[in-house]
Amino acid sequence: MDTDKFNHDQSRYERPNFPYRCGRGALWRTPCNNGPKIDGSCGGTQDCEPFFKKDRWLCRRDKRFGGACAEGPGPRGECSWQRPPCAPRKTLRVIRGRIAFLAVVAIVALLASSQALNPDGGSGFVSISDAGPLSKAHKKFTEGCSSCHAVYGQGPAGWVKAVFTQLDISERCVNCHSFGGPDSMAHNNDLAKDREVRKTECIMCHREHSGEKMSTRQSTSEQCNTCHKNKFESFSRGHPEFPDRYPYFERNAIKFDHGSHLKKHFENPKFTEKAPTSCIGCHKVTLSDREVRPQAYETICVDCHGSQITKKDLVLVRLPELVNDLIDRDALVQACNSLAEEKSDEEFLSVSTEMPALVSAFLLNVPEDDPETYDQPLQELIFSMAEESHSSIEDMVNSQTEKPMADQLLEGLNPEVLKRAACSWGLNLEYESPAEAKFGGWYADMLEIRYKPMGHRDPVAKSWVEFALAVSTSQDDEDKMARAIAMRDQMISPKYGVGGCVKCHAVSETTTTDGKKKLGIEWKYKEANDRPHSDYSHTSHIEIMGNKSSCSNCHILDAKAEYMSSFKGFDASKWSSNFSSIKRQTCVQCHTESQINQDCQSCHVYHLNPGFKKKMVSAKRQMPEIKNDK
Numbered sequence: 295m296d297t298d299k300f301n302h303d304q305s306r307y308e309r310p311n312f313p314y315r316c317g318r319g320a321l322w323r324t325p326c327n328n329g330p331k332i333d334g335s336c337g338g339t340q341d342c343e344p345f346f347k348k349d350r351w352l353c354r355r356d357k358r359f360g361g362a363c364a365e366g367p368g369p370r371g372e373c374s375w376q377r378p379p380c381a382p383r384k385t386l387r388v389i390r391g392r393i394a395f396l397a398v399v400a401i402v403a404l405l406a407s408s409q410a411l412n413p414d415g416g417s418g419f420v421s422i423s424d425a426g427p428l429s430k431a432h433k434k435f436t437e438g439c440s441s442c443h444a445v446y447g448q449g450p451a452g453w454v455k456a457v458f459t460q461l462d463i464s465e466r467c468v469n470c471h472s473f474g475g476p477d478s479m480a481h482n483n484d485l486a487k488d489r490e491v492r493k494t495e496c497i498m499c500h501r502e503h504s505g506e507k508m509s510t511r512q513s514t515s516e517q518c519n520t521c522h523k524n525k526f527e528s529f530s531r532g533h534p535e536f537p538d539r540y541p542y543f544e545r546n547a548i549k550f551d552h553g554s555h556l557k558k559h560f561e562n563p564k565f566t567e568k569a570p571t572s573c574i575g576c577h578k579v580t581l582s583d584r585e586v587r588p589q590a591y592e593t594i595c596v597d598c599h600g601s602q603i604t605k606k607d608l609v610l611v612r613l614p615e616l617v618n619d620l621i622d623r624d625a626l627v628q629a630c631n632s633l634a635e636e637k638s639d640e641e642f643l644s645v646s647t648e649m650p651a652l653v654s655a656f657l658l659n660v661p662e663d664d665p666e667t668y669d670q671p672l673q674e675l676i677f678s679m680a681e682e683s684h685s686s687i688e689d690m691v692n693s694q695t696e697k698p699m700a701d702q703l704l705e706g707l708n709p710e711v712l713k714r715a716a717c718s719w720g721l722n723l724e725y726e727s728p729a730e731a732k733f734g735g736w737y738a739d740m741l742e743i744r745y746k747p748m749g750h751r752d753p754v755a756k757s758w759v760e761f762a763l764a765v766s767t768s769q770d771d772e773d774k775m776a777r778a779i780a781m782r783d784q785m786i787s788p789k790y791g792v793g794g795c796v797k798c799h800a801v802s803e804t805t806t807t808d809g810k811k812k813l814g815i816e817w818k819y820k821e822a823n824d825r826p827h828s829d830y831s832h833t834s835h836i837e838i839m840g841n842k843s844s845c846s847n848c849h850i851l852d853a854k855a856e857y858m859s860s861f862k863g864f865d866a867s868k869w870s871s872n873f874s875s876i877k878r879q880t881c882v883q884c885h886t887e888s889q890i891n892q893d894c895q896s897c898h899v900y901h902l903n904p905g906f907k908k909k910m911v912s913a914k915r916q917m918p919e920i921k922n923d924k
Contacts (some may be wrong), residue, residue, distance in 0.1 A: 313388045317380030327359050330382030338380065340373035398457075406450050426503035429510050435470065442466045442502075464496040474826070474903030480521065481827055482902035492521065499900070518894045529892035530882045541825070542871035547816035549798050550588075551857050552872040559598075568597050573845040582832045586845075587819060591750050599798075603747050604734060608758055608785075608792035610687075611675070612651040613719045613741040616644040617665045620673045621720045629681040630717035645722050646741050652781040656765070657690040659774050679716035683709035694765050702757040707736040715743060747793040755793035756817065759785055763801065763813040786815075803864035813864060829899045850874045 314334050319325030326338025342355040344367030351371045353362040365374035428436065439446040442463060445456045468477045475482030478493050485491050499513045519525045526532025537543075560569035570576050576594045577586045588594065619642045650662045650672060658675065660668035678686040684707055688700040715738035718725040724740045731737035734748030747755045762778075762785035769775035784790055788797035800816045836844045852874045860869030885892040 310387070313385060314382040315385050317382050320383050326377060326380075334382050336379035336382060338377055340377070341375040342373055344371050344373060346371060398454075401457075402450060402454055427505050429502060429504070429508050430506040431510060432502065433506065441469075462495055464494075467496045470907060472905045472907045473901055481900060483827075494521075513895060513900070515894045518898075528887065529878075529896075530886045533878060536876060536878050538875055539871070540875050542873060542875065543825075544820070545800060545802070545860060545866040545869040547800055547818065547820035548588075549800055549858065549861050552851060553853060553855065553857060556851065557853070565598060570594070572841075574841050577845075579832070579836050579841055582836065584830055584832070585821070586832050595798075596750065600749070602797075603749055603752070603793045606747065606790065606792055606794045608745040608747075608755065609651040609653065609742050610745065611654045611679075611743040612648055613646045613676070614644075614650040614662075614668065614672060615647050615665055616642075616673065616722075617669045618642060619722065620670055621677050626677060626680055626717070626720045629677070630713070630720070632717065642722070645724060648741060651742070652777070652784050656774070656777045656781045657687070657694070659771075659777065661773075661777075673720075676716050676719050679712055680720050683713045691761075695761065695768075699757060699761055703754065703761055704736075705754050705757075711736065711738050712743060714738070745792065752793055755795060758792055759795050759815055762786065763815060767811055767813055800861055800866070801864055802866040826902055827899050828897055830897060848876055848880055 312332075314330040314332075316325035316329050316338065317336070318338070319329075326336075327341060328337035331337045341359070341363070342353060344351045344353055346352075351367040351369075353366050353373075355362055363375060367373060427433070436442070444461065444466065445452040448455075464478065473482040476484060478495070479485070480491050480494055499517055500510050501508070502510065515528070524534070526534075559565055576588050578589050579586055650658075650660070650668055652662060654672070654675065655662040655668070658668065658671045660671050662668070675686060684704060688704060691700040691703055692698040715725040719741075725738050727737060727739045731739075731744075731746050734746045734752070736743070736745050738744075745754055745758075762782040766775075766778045766782040769778050785792060786796040786801055788794060791797075796815070801813055802816060804812050804814060806812050838844075839847060850873060852870075852872060855870045855872055857870055857872045884890045885896070
């Protein structure tokens with residue numbers, strides 16, 4: 295390759311701004327050496343211009359063009375090689391410039407005549423300023439051309455100026471439209487900094503002035519292909535494969551093992567009558583869209599699991615094995631308004647051989663397996679319960695969290711029951727309850743203060759689970775942290791936890807704004823919104839394939855999946871779905887060129903959370919009848 299090709303020193307023709315080019319060169323591509331002159335006359339009537347030196351004329355033709363000719367110059371200094379002149383021509387640059395100038399003049403003339411003959415775009419003459427009728431949506435929500443076109447009303451001068459000024463009409467669009475991300479970024483997303491992403495404008499995809507029937511939302515797959523680097527022909531031909539875990543990216547909020555229920559429990563003769571006959575026995579397909587949610591607990595779960603909740607009590611306080619009798623007998627008798635009993639001279643023998651409850655061990659910050667350490671704090675708590683009922687417990691509970699929770703945790707606790715149990719324990723006696731707690735709630739029995747959940751969504755049981763999760767991540771003392779974790783693990787145990795809440799509800803770890811770890815329990819069905827730029831409607835698919843068989847066409851049970859093991863930890867990103875991931879080929883069975891639509895917009899949404907700005911909506915309420923002024 296010639297490295298000097300673009301140095302502009304090869305010949306005198308390398309003059310981009312020169313208005314003429316050689317006529318010979320234009321016809322035969324063999325221009326003369328000199329080329330045309332600045333006035334447009336031919337400069338090639340002779341090969342060189344001889345010069346006079348001393349007593350003679352000498353040829354000075356450059357060596358690049360053959361050097362001095364053999365004939366030499368004539369006696370009067372004329373070149374011996376005479377060529378007939380040609381007619382130099384205008385360069386393409388000059389011709390193009392004149393055409394552009396004439397075009398601008400013609401446009402200005404047309405604009406001026408159009409406005410002079412028909413300034414309002416009415417009948418009689420065709421106005422070139424009338425771009426056409428607006429779409430139905432914009433016709434209702436705009437105030438004419440000025441809503442979108444900044445130069446409207448400025449006359450021909452303003453329009454001519456707009457021709458030479460870079461104007462982004464998107465700036466006018468966002469006066470009304472709002473999005474869940476940057477207006478001028480692809481898909482309204484801040485993509486990775488190392489990716490090359492072009493700035494977008496509304497008119498790249500949206501068109502107007504094609505009448506009320508035109509849809510401003512509809513785009514073609516070809517438009518999507520103009521921006522995407524990896525281009526493909528269609529969904530059935532070349533579309534990338536779905537991700538490995540599609541669409542099961544996030545752990546369920548409710549732990550429901552389809553494998554064990556379908557292959558084990560529903561096949562058990564004890565539950566055959568209660569088992570659903572198909573997926574729609576549990577899932578609501580009516581009005582389903584992106585999700586097909588399960589029906590309520592009271593509809594599909596209570597027949598099998600309703601009785602299990604009330605069997606899992608919470609133990610608030612338990613009389614443990616005591617080493618010494620440290621309670622003042624006279625003060626206890628006075629607090630309990632009972633008859634004084636003489637203190638036995640025999641060696642003290644605790645009526646209980648149990649360990650303290652994990653809840654009270656945490657609140658008192660004492661080890662549950664060391665009687666020498668918890669002996670005095672437990673007896674002080676028992677005396678305060680006999681003297682003041684639940685006041686001391688309320689104070690201990692409220693001191694553990696930033697927001698007081700005692701009202702929710704101790705809701706329904708009868709102060710008199712608590713006092714009577716403490717009076718018996720203070721005398722080293724078991725408390726005999728006058729009645730059994732059949733309907734749930736707080737009660738005292740023998741050596742314990744217990745809470746029996748009343749059923750699903752029990753508010754006290756839910757509060758205690760939330761309390762245990764909160765305090766297990768907020769302790770500074772290492773020993774108390776260990777006791778908080780022990781209480782938490784018991785509280786969220788599927789087998790022993792109050793109400794068995796965590797048998798179904800997942801516990802997940804999140805990070806707060808200040809970087810701290812926090813545990814929370816998923817009380818409600820989690821709405822799937824992890825793919826905001828995709829759109830899928832179950833309704834249309836169910837209508838085509840039918841209620842009973844449509845689910846199993848796409849959702850195939852994975853018998854090898856370790857579903858329940860995914861919930862042993864608190865990291866929601868580490869889990870295994872009950873179902874095998876859906877592959878593209880599953881969708882291609884129907885979405886092909888000859889069957890069902892496969893345009894990009896069938897599944898993908900361009901804008902992130904599109905909406906309207908409040909000022910636009912409020913202004914429309916006050917706006918009189920809109921005229922589409924042109």
